[in-house]
Amino acid sequence: MKASQFLFATLKETPNDADIISSQLMVRAGLIRKLASGLYVWLPMGLRVLKRVERIVREEMERIDSQELLMPVTQPGELWHESGRWEDYGAELLRFKDRHSRDFVLGPTHEEVITDIARNELKSYKQLPVSFYQIQTKFRDEIRPRFGVMRAREFTMKDAYSFHIDTHSLAQTYQDMYDAYSRIFSRLGLDFRAVQADTGSIGGFASHEFHVLADSGEDDIAFSSESDFAANVELAEAICTSTRPAATQARSNVATPNMPTCEAVAEHLGIALTQTVKTLIVKGSHSEDNPDAPKFVALVLRGDHTLNEIKAEKIAAVHTPLTMASEDELKQLGLIKGYISVDLPIPTYVDRAAAALANFVSGANIEHQHTTGMNWERDAKIAEVVDIRNVVDGDPSPDGKGVIQIKRGIEVGHIFQLGDKYSKALGCSVLGKEGKPVTLMMGCYGIGVSRIIAAAIEQNHDDKGIIWAKTDNPADSIAPFYVAIVPLKSKTGEAEQKAEELYQMLKSRGINVLLDDRDERAGVKFADLELIGIPHRIVVSERNLAENKYEYADRTAEDKQLLSLEEVLAKF
């Protein structure tokens, strides 16, 4: 491609409304433009990147015999009524009526449509297992679109769906997808982790998220220093390997004026924060239907730990969603905020780490006082020892190998064993081996194709602009151009001619090459190419040609190299 025939839409200024670095760089490098809140145009430069990602995704889906099809973006409301999601799905589901006042939705996902296809087209267990995928425009009416294409309203997604006669077959295809996803992100050169994810309300089937690691990520990922273990912090089990020492100190109240936090108390008493506990009072699951459940419940954590709400909600006695008691409610219970004891008239659920303490410090239930020398059983009752805290760096890995490390991640893929949720609701069955109808098992598998690009940039960039990840196979690089040739203006035209010759040579070798023949100063071109992140740059100048040399620069290296034509060609 010649730059003079291509839209370079680079910007010097950072756009006001781009809220994260990837969004800023994508707009500045001319990959995208914002059309309206959450709606983006992929300019030619950006679409080249998107297509390259799509190609790799497609190749890996084909490799596991997933069949590509294309479903409409607009879907009849009836199918969503049938699955129950017309009511269940929130306002992110854009519902509209056509000119005949019939219900439609703009598809945020396609479980209903694919299940409708499967129930019509699949007749026999002999056709199974089978999986279908599409790469397509999705729409989600985000209340507050942000982070550029990362949380846009319209975006490109690869969604795949598989159908099975039983859970064993589902597990096999799930593993194939897991492997395909791992290959996709590996080929893209991304630092990623496949992490165990919450299966939500559907049940006990497996689910993994694929996260690109980046400091700006929205999710905390816990993974082992020594094994494959990785989980969303929301889910990662907190292991406690220590056992409770004997009670040796007597219980005694001490003055802690205006010290409602464990940190202040520990400092005041000159003890470790890990020797203190904090007590949180939350609503219990008591209701008319559940009259035996408590109205309030206490949750106790070690002073240095934080509550994991998802884990806490799994305690039957705890109200969902998790709701803290108000100050009024605390007063009614006779408790004083910041000074709550562990010796309480309500069921007390104690985190594993807090339960392993002896001679610890808690609130005294008296304003401006704490109690030292507290000991479980002797001084306070435990309803149940539970795992209700977030794991932290250095925790033992739940699989027993190494210790937990925590990094931030951006979710770019999600695979899910759905079970029969949709096939049951829509009546999707085939004749099984015994000649009887069998409701199918389903899996669904998504990749945020446009999101990958933002995530890749969050992971790799510098103050000059985008850095596209290095890939094992150069052809897998998703840089819009792999190498740029820049001729410096020459009086004789020799530099321009040699640049053109080199361009033709690389092009004929199938290299994704750009000839920057724009009528711009060299400095402007260099800055543009760095902003866009072209991995390799070759400058052709009269001066260097006098010695038969070309100046080569790697986007990520400080040094430039003077190379002969042969050496340049050998590089690609």
Next chain:
Amino acid sequence: MKASQFLFATLKETPNDADIISSQLMVRAGLIRKLASGLYVWLPMGLRVLKRVERIVREEMERIDSQELLMPVTQPGELWHESGRWEDYGAELLRFKDRHSRDFVLGPTHEEVITDIARNELKSYKQLPVSFYQIQTKFRDEIRPRFGVMRAREFTMKDAYSFHIDTHSLAQTYQDMYDAYSRIFSRLGLDFRAVQADTGSIGGFASHEFHVLADSGEDDIAFSSESDFAANVELAEAICTSTRPAATQARSNVATPNMPTCEAVAEHLGIALTQTVKTLIVKGSHSEDNPDAPKFVALVLRGDHTLNEIKAEKIAAVHTPLTMASEDELKQLGLIKGYISVDLPIPTYVDRAAAALANFVSGANIEHQHTTGMNWERDAKIAEVVDIRNVVDGDPSPDGKGVIQIKRGIEVGHIFQLGDKYSKALGCSVLGKEGKPVTLMMGCYGIGVSRIIAAAIEQNHDDKGIIWAKTDNPADSIAPFYVAIVPLKSKTGEAEQKAEELYQMLKSRGINVLLDDRDERAGVKFADLELIGIPHRIVVSERNLAENKYEYADRTAEDKQLLSLEEVLAKF
């Protein structure tokens, strides 16, 4: 691809709701499935065809340096308010509100969005000319979706837009697009015509439609037997080469009881239909603003000709839209339906062919009577001789070469010199050579990508199923598979093994080959492959292998051939 790993969704029965042959065959061959009125799923078999068409379109757009980008399907209503089309566009424009009650549309076309991009990104005449295209999902809320994917609500379109400093540059790019479109349809192996089209209300700029010829087409295309001339019948000029003979007969009324048509009168009088005329009374363009215009106007045509409404509407004295006078209005004018004369008190516009007649027969303005021996000027006044009829087979071609032939066509492409309609409305200008802002000239260029497939099938099929057009380059064939290998069940497994070997050989040569390894009877496979229209079939049987032969059949040939392996390979 192995058929056992691919969704064959062929149907024996013709679906009830498929209204034309292409729709029937596409559903029966398992290319598509109807999800709801005007919404189709492209099954794996169909998507392969769609992708092949897309590839050829893309290659030819790249060849003329058009740059691919991707605009959102959902578009902010504001842009449509700005262009004025929010009001002008009919109910086919699906308008909706997002969760914040802001106006949006589902894009049926993207002039507004691309003009918004151009006004932001293009700064100087140096960036021009430039053209952008996308291949993307479009939505048009048809009141009565029909003809399968031909007139669907959601469909795939290639839309391109070009920007220019002046009309000269626009005309050049328009010609490039014209040539690119011609190459696309030629490569697809389609019998097509580029025809002059109506530029509608926008003005005097050029427009061409590209039609695939097929008996089932919705449009009548007139083209010359000897030149490149082709035009939609709506527009084709009707030439009259004969001059009016002298008036030799006297005017005389004859009885024509219950004969309100020219055909009946001609038969009754024993004269040629071409010697009769018919008179149509339509509303004139009289109004409060236009008080001098007539309230009614007469249009006179030769008895064998039909009125072309679009041409008639171009007469200033005629009301737009064309409106026939009611029987009451005829009575008020003193005229009798079926027996209207040409000797009238209102302005009489006479078609060229009718104006060239002498001694002709018209109505007598008396019930059940006609007048013979009528002659213009002597017996009736002509307001103006006009071209208001549809051309017919055998008419002289307007370019003077050959005669007109008429065939039916399906519109698959449309190119249009828009001028400054959108750039003016949206304020899209760049700095011109003189440093002053210049409003840009625009062109737009569409191809109905999904529609092409239906049109190709309308043009080529037989009672067994689809016939994909032969292409000069086999790689351009849009058949989902180019060749199918069918092993006949053998006891030793030799046929299956040799079929697999041949499959691998063809695959390694880059041939788009299918191995039909399904567990089905040979007859079922043959019928499926013919229905789907696979151009080449190779049957591998134990019997023929004994003589080292393979049975080769062309989809369109009656005979089968026994070929050696070398001969088979030489074919591909």
